[in-house]
Amino acid sequence: MARYRAGLQTRERIAAATRDLLAQGGLEGTTIKAICQRAAIRPGSFYNLFESKDEAILTVVREAIEAVDPDPEGEGTDTITELVEAYITFVTEQPTLARIYLQIAVTGGVTDPHLHGRIVRHGDRRRERFAEALRRSRADLTPRSAVREAERILATLNGLALFRVLDDGFDFTGHARELVKPSSPPPRQP
Amino acid sequence: MARYRAGLQTRERIAAATRDLLAQGGLEGTTIKAICQRAAIRPGSFYNLFESKDEAILTVVREAIEAVDPDPEGEGTDTITELVEAYITFVTEQPTLARIYLQIAVTGGVTDPHLHGRIVRHGDRRRERFAEALRRSRADLTPRSAVREAERILATLNGLALFRVLDDGFDFTGHARELVKPSSPPPRQP
DNA sequence: CCAGAATTTGAGCGAGGACTCAATAATCTA
DNA sequence: TAGATTATTGAGTCCTCGCTCAAATTCTGG
Numbered sequence: 001m002a003r004y005r006a007g008l009q010t011r012e013r014i015a016a017a018t019r020d021l022l023a024q025g026g027l028e029g030t031t032i033k034a035i036c037q038r039a040a041i042r043p044g045s046f047y048n049l050f051e052s053k054d055e056a057i058l059t060v061v062r063e064a065i066e067a068v069d070p071d072p073e074g075e076g077t078d079t080i081t082e083l084v085e086a087y088i089t090f091v092t093e094q095p096t097l098a099r100i101y102l103q104i105a106v107t108g109g110v111t112d113p114h115l116h117g118r119i120v121r122h123g124d125r126r127r128e129r130f131a132e133a134l135r136r137s138r139a140d141l142t143p144r145s146a147v148r149e150a151e152r153i154l155a156t157l158n159g160l161a162l163f164r165v166l167d168d169g170f171d172f173t174g175h176a177r178e179l180v181k182p183s184s185p186p187p188r189q190p
Numbered sequence: 191m192a193r194y195r196a197g198l199q200t201r202e203r204i205a206a207a208t209r210d211l212l213a214q215g216g217l218e219g220t221t222i223k224a225i226c227q228r229a230a231i232r233p234g235s236f237y238n239l240f241e242s243k244d245e246a247i248l249t250v251v252r253e254a255i256e257a258v259d260p261d262p263e264g265e266g267t268d269t270i271t272e273l274v275e276a277y278i279t280f281v282t283e284q285p286t287l288a289r290i291y292l293q294i295a296v297t298g299g300v301t302d303p304h305l306h307g308r309i310v311r312h313g314d315r316r317r318e319r320f321a322e323a324l325r326r327s328r329a330d331l332t333p334r335s336a337v338r339e340a341e342r343i344l345a346t347l348n349g350l351a352l353f354r355v356l357d358d359g360f361d362f363t364g365h366a367r368e369l370v371k372p373s374s375p376p377p378r379q380p
Numbered sequence: 381c382c383a384g385a386a387t388t389t390g391a392g393c394g395a396g397g398a399c400t401c402a403a404t405a406a407t408c409t410a
Numbered sequence: 411t412a413g414a415t416t417a418t419t420g421a422g423t424c425c426t427c428g429c430t431c432a433a434a435t436t437c438t439g440g
Contacts, residue, residue, distance in 0.1 A: 004407055004416055032398060042419050047399065049417085102296045106289070106355060107216035120356060151353070152365060158352055159345030162295055166310060175342060194386055194437055222428055232389050233429070239387090243428065387436065397426075406417065 002049050011049045013039045015063070018056045023096040027103065030057065061104065064090070064097040080133040084157070084180050088173050091161045099165045102158065130154055153179055192239050201239045203229045208246045209253070213286035216293055220247065248305065251294050254287040255312050270323040274347070274370050278363050281351050289355050292348065320344055343369055 002011050017038035021030040032053055036043055050056045068090040071078040091098045105119055130150035135141050141149070156179055164172040192201050207228035211220040222243055226233055240246045258280050261268055281288045295309065320340035325331050331339070346369055354362040 002416085006407070007417060010417075031396085033396085043399070044401080044420070045418050053398065099296065102352075106293050106296055106352065107218065116356075123353075123356065148365075152346065152350075152368075155349030155353055155365070156342065156346040157349065159347065159349030160342075162348055162352075163313070163341070163345055165296065166306075166313065175338075175345070178342075192386085196437070197387060200387080221426080223426080234390070234431080235388055237429065382440095383438105385436105385438085387434105389432100389434075391431100393428105393430075395427085398424095400423075401421100402419105404417100404419075406415105408415075409413090410411100 007049060010039070010041060010045060014041070014046060014049060014056060015060060019060045019064075019097075022057065022060060022100060023094070026096060027057070027100060057100075061097060061100055064094050065101065068094075076132060078129075078133055080130065080137060080153075081180050083130060083133055084153075084176055087157055087161075088176050091164055091172055095165065095168075098161055102162060102165065105158075127151060127154060197239060200229070200231060200235060204231070204236060204239060204246060205249055205253075209250045209286060209290070212247065212250060212293070213289045217247070217297060244302070251290065251305070252308075254291045254294070255308070257284060257287050258291060259316075266322060268319075268323055269327060270320065270343075271370050273320060273323055274343075274366055277347055277351075278366050281354060281362055285355070288351055292352055292355060295348070317341060317344060 002008050014035060017035045018030060021034055021038065030053075032043055032046060035053075035056070036046055039046075046056075050059075066072065068086045070082040070086045104115070127147065127150050130153060131143070131146040134146045134149055135143070138146075157176060160170075160172050160175050164170045192198050204225060207225045208220060211224050211228065220243075222233055222236060225243075225246065226236055229236075236246075240249075258277065280291075294305070317337065317340050320343060321333070321336040324336045324339055325333070328336075347366060350360075350362050350365050353360045
């Protein structure tokens with residue numbers, strides 16, 4: 001589809017425009033017209049480089065999620081703390097994309113069966129990843145109980161992200177860090 | 191607006207149709223056409239009984255928010271276990287409303303400022319309620335730490351509900367009950 | 381039963397959405 | 411540089427959306 005330099009550059013401009021629009025106005029304000037305006041192109045160019053509007057949006061969301069992955073190679077060396085920190089970064093530095101991420105999980109999961117499959121698979125992978133990280137640091141955990149605790153931690157993280165979406169002032173970071181440091185009381189530096 | 195029996199009944203049918211559609215396909219799939227089709231009426235009737243599409247949606251949303259609150263009188267006698275059990279009942283017996291409840295938590299907060307206010311106020315009330323119940327059963331908690339733990343529990347509950355929305359088989363009830371019985375291992379009756 | 385009010389109908393409006401396509405221009409490869 | 415491929419254009423299609431309204435029908439209190 002895109003093979004020449006010009007096309008690849010334009011594709012990047014479109015992605016950037018989509019990213020900006022999503023970040024400032026959510027799904028609602030992200031129209032083809034707006035994307036084209038911001039990327040300084042005409043609709044025909046958009047559809048020469050992207051299959052559909054959804055493809056552009058999913059591209060941006062996937063990029064955002066991957067950009068924050070502490071272990072993109074999948075070496076299985078990441079710790080639970082690193083995984084949580086990655087999520088903290090994602091939620092605090094890309095709050096709107098985080099909202100879209102949750103939005104797609106709740107709404108898109110029901111509408112489109114293909115998207116639903118993607119989301120479920122992503123969730124499974126994520127749960128396994130957390131469970132493995134847990135077992136690496138705590139040998140006493142059985143595979144079963146590691147999965148269970150991974151589920152609890154992930155649920156809490158998502159729920160906390162939900163609060164943060166509603167209230168910018170919510171202490172998402174502090175809450176999330178406490179999750180993986182349950183033994184010691186919250187530190188205080190006077 | 192609606193004064194005769196026929197009108198009141200139709201109004202209820204429209205609300206039910208809106209509720210079902212919201213749960214099924216989210217805001218996206220909830221169009222006037224779809225609502226009318228499901229309620230077996232024509233658009234004119236809809237607009238004779240509702241000001242706008244938003245009014246119908248807000249009606250359903252208000253119902254969902256109120257359904258999550260088991261003790262609207264606020265007598266201040268409920269325990270944390272009762273509150274969690276109420277949420278379990280809500281999620282498992284009213285999955286439709288539960289899904290809507292989560293959807294508006296993610297999406298509704300941004301678009302409509304009036305709705306945003308409602309959601310935030312609901313969240314504040316709920317957080318205080320959980321915190322007070324916690325303090326009643328555990329005298330050692332400071333007001334501050336009670337609120338903090340209430341936030342954590344509520345976040346986890348919402349996150350678990352999100353998983354449950356995506357996967358009917360997810361053990362929401364078991365997870366939720368473990369949250370308020372952290373000291374003892376899960377009981378087993380042979 | 382009847383007059384007035386409420387309810388229902390259904391074609392259709394204007395706006396805005398995603399998307400198309402034939403023609404032209406730009407770019408790369410051999 | 412010629413030929414082939416890709417990129418860009420932009421007017422325009424088709425669709426669906428929320429919503430309207432005059433006319434017909436149904437309901438209810440007196």
